[in-house]
Structures are given as structure tokens and as C-alpha cells.
Amino acid sequence: MDFSQLLVALILGILEGLTEFLPISSTGHLIIVGDLLGYNDDASKVFKIVIQLGAILAVCWDYRERLTKVACGLASDRSAQRFVGMLLIGFLPAAVLGVMFHSKIKALLFNPLTVATALVIGGLVILYLEKRSYHPRINAVDEMRWPDALKVGFAQALAMIPGTSRSGATIMGGLVFGLSRKAAAEFSFFLAIPTMFAATAYDLYKNRALLDMGDLPVFAVGFVAAFFAAMWAVKTFIRFISNHTFIAFAWYRIVFGLIVLATWQLDLVAWSDS
Template identity: 60%
Template sequence: MTDLPLLVKALILGIVEGLTEFLPISSTGHMIIVGDLLDYTNEQSKVFEIVIQFAAILAVCWLYRERILQVAAGMWRPGPQQRFALNILVAFMPAAVLGFLLHGVIKEYLFNPLSVAAALIVGGLVILWVERRNLPEGCASVDDITWQTALKVGFAQAVAMFPGVSRAGATIIGGMLFGLSRKTATELSFFLAIPTMTAATVLDIYKARDILSFDDAPVFAVGFVSSFIFAMLAIKGLLRYISHHNFNAFAWYRIVFGLIVLGTAYTGLVDWHA
């Protein structure tokens, strides 16, 4: 697959980012693995990943634009909109602080396919364990979340700094452990993605400012559009899916995918980058 034209690689990676960003299967993990398979791991690829991640952020902003506008208009006075905004801020803080402190170390040592594969498998087992517990659902709406619960979910999200864990998965499963319904935990993960991913994008762009180039615009445009479109499809599909199903299918997918990566590495079938 390494001889594919760059625009085709951009299309593939944009689709992968869009489909996986809001599912509990780790978009970062998939980007690392697929990028390795496509041999797209140079300096340009680092900026490219920032751009297509931002496209996914815009997708969730577009789909929830009415609610976001309501919160923006009402967050300055006491009421449900202000409480919702404060809860998102509280939930965002653990990842913001820990991400600022550990971002460089994690990217240097853990951003490789084998670490991702291990995290995919462990995360899958955790999802199966949580689903088997049949937890009671004490909070059926994002408007009913307390700041204490928001903070707990925020610490759960921070675990996803380890690539392969999945930001969406950590937030959703953490939310369910702390009493949120499956739908509420999922929607909270969407809203919490906006400040979390925006902050990560701004930080990454700042660090990559010296390698930004206008010549890369066509490649970035292809990835941006495909990521935006497929992120919207994934969000809508996930909300429909969870209305009738649990997350076991995602757990088994993670486990099988992780085992395939580890198996191909052990047998030498694929020469994964260390």
C-alpha cells in the first residue's frame, strides 16, 4: 500500500479519522496503524492529522449547532445552559492539565502500533466488563449531570491520552460507570470532544507551525472533507445504534484488531514501526 498516490492516502486517512473519532475504538490508534501501513509517517503527516481532526470537531459542532448556540447565549446567566457549560469546563480540566504536562512524553514513547494494539485489547476487555455489570442508569439527560459526575468523567477521559484507549470510549464507559445512561454518556462525549479536541488541535498546530506549507493544501483539503463527512455519518449512526444495542460489538472489534496487529508483528508478516 505504500505506493498509493498521496491524495488517495489522504482520502483513506480522512475516512478513517471521521469514522473512528467518535466511536469507542480509538481514532488515534487507527490513524497510527493505518498511517504506518500507508507509509505516511513523515513531518507532513503530523500536520495532516491535526487538520483532519479539526474537521471531525467541526462535524460535531455542525450537528449540535442549535444546542451549542443555546448554551452560548445562556451561559452568562444562572440556569440550565450555564450549568451545562460549567460541567463541560469541569470535565475538560483533567485532560487539559495532564495533557499539557504529559503530551510530549506520550507522543514520543507511546505513539506506535504495538502500544496501540495493547491498549485496544485492554480497552475492549474493560468495555465487556462494564457491559456485563448491567449498571443502573441514574442520569438520563446531559442537563441532569452534576459537577461531581462531570469531574469523574473528565478524569476518565484523561486516560485516553494513552493512544489506543479512545477518548470517546473512555468518556462513554466512564460515564456509564458513574451512573449515566448509555445515550447520555455518548452525547456527553460528543460535547466534551469540542473543547478537548480544539485545545489539542491548537497545541499541535503551534508545535508544528514551522512545517506548515501552502503546498500541502490539496492533500489537506481531501482529508478535511472526507473526515468531516464521515464523522457526521459516524455520529448519526452511533446514536441510532446505541438506542437498540450495547457496546459489546465495539469491544470485540478492538480485541480482534489488536490481536491482528500483535500477531502480524510477532510473525513478521508486517514490519510495524517500533
């Protein structure tokens, strides 16, 4: 195992942690940067799954008090049962559609050019939504009802297209359906727990033949980097959206996506198409 591989793992792990819960698409960034770094072989598929697990465990750690309270009260506490019910309802659309279309989408759309296009389109959608009048009726996750969770769940399913952003789809969907910025962001974080654990387990099972103990040091570096980067990103993001809109993220998506498309059009970078 050479130093360059560990450095790539560190870079991609930090990138995953920083982008997983922001509306800018962590999967899209990993595809683009992984392609630039030449890390897009079979081993990289499992690596990207492992570092996503590191990021979601960071959210579990950040919200450990809430999650522990829910787990302890699940048998008798009505509010805990309702909270879990909201997550399961929100998780359902992505679970069903993921099983149906996951393999086809990965085969056809997981490439830098698709990601770049989705980044630009998603940025334009965010700009449009931010220009609309905004009157939230739900200021906390506990105020949500099952139709609210289901609608956000369908929004989350849009993120099956790489570059769309799972957090972006759920947060912006939450705003459209009446959630406050903080409530939409927190529900996105909580909804990521069952969604990403299920996706990780499914992907690991599907790619189990690619698992190799020789890759363990690389996976460990990426996992740890993603965990700590995600811990910082989640706390910073919650503070940011308390006083700001999502317009900065929209422009970032648009500029980043256009740069990738321009380098492809001008033959400056030989982006892969699969």
C-alpha cells in the same frame, strides 16, 4: 501533488471521521493505517491534527441548535451556564495532564504496537463493564452535576495513551459513574469540543514549523472527508446505542489489536516502533 497522496488523504480522512466518536480509538487507527500506507513522516503529524478538526466541526454542526442556544443564553440563562460549566470541569483533567505529559507520551507510545495492546486491553475492559449490572441514575446531560463531569473528565484523561480511545474512555467512564448510554455518548460528544479544539490548537502551535502551503490540497481532502464521515458516524452511533450494547465494539478492538500483534510477532508486517 500526485493522486496517490490525495487518495491516502481521503482514506485517512474517512477513517478519522468514522472512528473519532466511536469507542475504538481514531488516533490508534490513524497510527496503524498511516504506518501501513507509509504516511508517518513529519507532514503526517500536521495532517492528523487538521483532520481531527474536521471531525469535531461535524459534531458542532450536528448539535448546532443546542450549541447556538447555549451561546446565546450564556449571559443570563442558568441552564446554559451550567452546561458550559460541566464541559469546563470535564475538560480540566485532560488539559492539566495533557500539558504535563503530552510530549513524553507522543515520543514513547505513538506506535502501532502500543496501540494494538491498548486496543485489546480496552476491549477487555468494555466486555467486563458490559457484564456488570447497569442501573443509570442520569438519563440526560442536563441532569449531571459537577462531580459527575469531573469523574468523566478523569476517565477521558486515560485516552492520552494512544489506542485507548477518548470517546471509549468517556462513554464507558460515564456508564460506570451512572450515566445512561445516550447521556454518556452525548456528553462524550460535547466534551470533545473543548478538548479537541484545545488539543488541535496546542499541536498546531507545537508543529508550526512543519506547516507547508504545498500540503494544502492533501489537508483539504482529508479535512472534508473527515467532516462528512463524522457527521454520518455520530448520527448512526446514537441510533445504534439506543438499542445495543458496546460489546460489538469491544470484540472489534480485540480482534483488530490481536491481528496487528500477530503480524508483528510473525514478522508479516514491519511495524514501526516510534
